[in-house]
Amino acid sequence: MKYEKEINRRRTFAIISHPDAGKTTLTEKLLLFGGAIQTAGAVKSNKIKKHATSDFMEIERQRGISVATSVMTFEYKTCLINLLDTPGHKDFAEDTYRTLTAVDSVILVIDSVNGVEDQTRRLMEVCRMRDTPVIVFINKMDRDGKNRFDLLEEIEKELKISLHPMTLPINSGKDFKGVYNLHNKSLLLFTANTKADEEDAFVISNLSDNILDNKIGERDAAQLREDVELVDGVYGELNVKDYLAGKIAPVFFGSAVNNFGVKEMLDTFINVAPTPLCRETSVREICPGEDKFSGFVFKIHANLDPKHRDRIAFMRICSGKFERNKYYHHVRLDKDIRFSNPYSFLARSKDVIEDAFPGDVIGLFDTGNFKIGDTLTEGENFFFTGIPTFSPEIFKELVNKDPMKTKQLEKGIQQLTDEGVAQLFTQFGGNKKIIGCVGELQFEVIQYRLLHEYSAACEFRALPFYKACWLTSKDEKKLEDFLRFKQTNSAEDKDGNPVYLAQSEWFLNTEITNNPDIEFHFSSEVHK
Ligand code: G4P
Secondary structure, X not given: XXXXXXXXXXXXXXXXXXXXXXXXXXXXXXXXXXXXXXXXXXXXXXXXXXXXXOOHHHHHHHHHHHHHOOEEEEEEOOEEEEEEOOOOOHHHHHHHHHHHOOOOEEEEEEEOOOEOOHHHHHHHHHHHHOOXXXXXXXXXXXXXXXXXXXXXXXXXXXXXXXXXXXXXEEOOHHHOOEEEEOOOOEEEEOOOOOOOOOOOOEEOOOOOOHHHHHHHOHHHHHHHHHHHHHHHHHHOOOOHHHXXXXXXXXXXXXXXXXXXXXXXXXHHHHHHOOOOOOEEEOOOEEOOOOOOOEEEEEEEEEOOOOOOOOEEEEEEEEEOOEEOOOOEEEOOOOEEEOOOOOEEOXXXXXXXXXXXXXXXXXXXXXXXXOOOOOEEEOOOOOOEOOOEEEOOOEEEEEEEOOHHHHHHHHHHHXXXXXXXXXXXXXXXXXXXXXXXEOOHHHHHHHHHHHHHHHOOOEEEEEOOOOEEEEEEEOOHHHHHHHHHHOHHXXXXXXOXXXXXXXXXXXXXXXXXXXXXXXXXXXXXXXXX
């Protein structure tokens, strides 16, 4: 395999969680271990606060921060780790889903007090679509959380994944004494604010040893012995193959803010997490070890300066070696382009890089050439598949407030939807432009950016739709008739695919029942 050494040392992953579970805190601790930052507090939370207001400067500022922290690359032991950040705010969930297409595995953070939350469920659904390997970190053990076994059961049931505990906690909240590592058979006693280089776990290979009672007290020692016996009997050794297939998730307990239990997880992570994986394309499977370079764009970030419309396209490298100033083939545009200033995202600075390998994410300056899902190759024509688009949740008609600026508005909305800020649907017949978003905040961002970057004033008119379904049928005539008959509910997406906009679940179910020859899809692919 070409570039074997480079490929085998890379781990590309994302941390996902419901807001406030501790994603930012855990990210920071991982960076501390990687030596990428020196002090806690260096990584700003890029979440837009839950009570996001119309403070656009704040949104802009947050956008700036999130470019800088979008990809964090650091070294740990022999590995080169690419950590892809995902926005915490629910309104930007689509961005998160797309980022998940660019990683090989994820760490899922769950708050031990709140257990499985809304966003946890949705994110796991996306992981399950791709069988992404998941490691679970149960956070905030220093708080009075749910019972450990109840939590495990809840996670298994709610997230439909089998768990494999790697550590077991000794109590929680003020009685939290630490964790026992089932794999190393070592006890790690809880101390607040553990240092990155501290190694205070000690091995207790024989749990009946009195030393355990001395360390944590008789009652807790007895409980731990019981827990370990139970867990060992049920789970045994971790089956790494099942983890890699996305069937079993190893679980760690800890407290991110105290840097407790994080190192155990990171050490396991670098051992078991997948190296860059093969990926499906429209033509064949592409594996990282192939000689020729290929990669795809999964995220586009607008420039902070509204006077310059250039953007940064984030590209995941899938095979071969990327080189600065070399011409690559842009498959969709059928044109060759080269990049003189590709970015790497070493956590401390944005550096221009000479080359990059599979698993890496690079930032490419873009003046409007890229759309989400675009593929670059060394000449071969294929698209990476599996980049999903989900139904928006709020739909509004885009109303032009200044007829003299129609062109600017069209261009602006085209570019913003290329970036994946929102989805654009055009109603059949009426030519009404419908914008679909996951949250209200995105409409504010669009309105603001159209005005400031494209000088186009617009407003939005609420529409009574709740879901978009992409339609296919073997019987084209039936599909055509349906679209004509349901004109007010029919539209096409940006790529011309027919879409049914449902007013309510009842309407949707009725149409599904009444039209057995038409298939209603709840997600679509950027390239089919
Ligand atoms: P997010 O990125 O997932 O949204 O969560 P974030 O890391 O910002 O953490 C959310 C809150 O939870 C923060 O408190 C953080 O300090 C706290 N937290 C994280 N890990 C732990 C833990 O192990 N134990 C406890 N008790 N708290 C934890 P905050 O008050 O919202 O912010 P801050 O002022 O502390 O930064």
